[in-house]
Amino acid sequence: MDTLSQTLSALADPTRRAILAQLAQGEATVNDLARPFDISLPAISRHLKVLEAAGLISRGREAQWRPCHLETAPLKAVDTWLGDYRRFWEGSFDRMDAYLQLIQQKPDTTGDPQ
Amino acid sequence: MDTLSQTLSALADPTRRAILAQLAQGEATVNDLARPFDISLPAISRHLKVLEAAGLISRGREAQWRPCHLETAPLKAVDTWLGDYRRFWEGSFDRMDAYLQLIQQKPDTTGDPQ
């Protein structure tokens, strides 16, 4: 799976987004992160695995604790991807832009806007 | 499922992102959108259904064609959500910010950073 898909897929779960929000406050252990939720610890553990695989968190080791830390590189990548569409809602995209696009050839297959 | 999760889930598929990129060039029919891909038309039709359910596209009706149109509101919502994390990679988040966060109480359960 490509990186961006993996990131967006990881972010598509509300529990995982809530975990990231908690980590935005600073490092936390698995138990810390699990406390607000009604789901089991193994479930949280697997959510963290998904987040780690996507590079959205990193994990240290302090005795029997595994402190989790927010990593923003993938979020930045989402922001960059989104940036290509930003003109569509920021007013710079008007009827003339639409016309200029219409007279262009059909696009690529890369998954990115042009 | 909450709106943001639905949006991110729809965006997590590379085929669907490529479809959006095509639509960034202007309206297109289902066949237009299917052309660049090696998958069947029904598969594309279902991808479009997912995008439409997430509000990322809208569909008109012209004879037997169903022209698709990019809708940016959900993308804007992603941008807004992401904005809360932007300070983490934009330099305004330094050691003092980290300290201020550390002395705060642990956060909410809303899925949003504070």
Place this chain on the structure above:
DNA sequence: GCGTTAATTAACACATATGTTAAATATGGA
């Protein structure tokens, strides 16, 4: 060593996602 706490892995259940092919529906035009 042994019990306690922290976290992960195993085994399972169940729902959802994504693709296929074949059939159905909708519209335009000879």
Place this chain on the structure above:
DNA sequence: TCCATATTTAACATATGTGTTAATTAACGC
């Protein structure tokens, strides 16, 4: 009416995601 084109729906196969409980691994401290 009847055929061609555009698109969707049906039925199916298969993979992945998310949760559970029970068992396992890792590290601390008496």
